[in-house]
Amino acid sequence: MANEELKTMVNQILKHPSCESPKGSRLEDLRTKVKQAKLNQKEINRNEYRREQSIKALNLEKDDMYVQLLLPFKYERVISATKTHYKGKIEYICKYENCEKSFMKACNFLDHVRMHEEVKPYE
Numbered sequence: 068m069a070n071e072e073l074k075t076m077v078n079q080i081l082k083h084p085s086c087e088s089p090k091g092s093r094l095e096d097l098r099t100k101v102k103q104a105k106l107n108q109k110e111i112n113r114n115e116y117r118r119e120q121s122i123k124a125l126n127l128e129k130d131d132m133y134v135q136l137l138l139p140f141k142y143e144r145v146i147s148a149t150k151t152h153y154k155g156k157i158e159y160i161c162k163y164e165n166c167e168k169s170f171m172k173a174c175n176f177l178d179h180v181r182m183h184e185e186v187k188p189y190e
């Protein structure tokens with residue numbers, strides 16, 4: 068569920084506490100949906116954590132490892148031609164809408180694209 072949608076629901080609930088509202092059951096419904104969305108997010112985070120652990124366990128070369136870790140995200144991997152100090156090095160370009168960020172370090176870039184997907188890996 069999109070974060071915006073979740074925020075709207077939370078606001079609706081805050082504005083109309085069910086004890087004062089005749090639409091109690093509908094709000095109860097919303098509460099359940101918000102709870103479910105939070106649980107889903109936890110599950111997504113947990114899955115990302117597991118995915119990261121299993122990729123790390125393969126002991127790949129650093130480059131290959133990041134190719135695997137970055138696989139679900141929208142990005143482009145190019146040989147840098149623009150950044151003078153890094154010419155010839157690998158550059159990661161973010162391909163999310165309205166984002167033109169680029170990174171030289173894969174680890175920083177991974178954090179960045181995970182932010183777009185609102186994924187935080189944890190156990």
Ligand SMILES: [Zn+2]
Nearest residue numbers: 161163166168
């Ligand atoms: Zn971005």
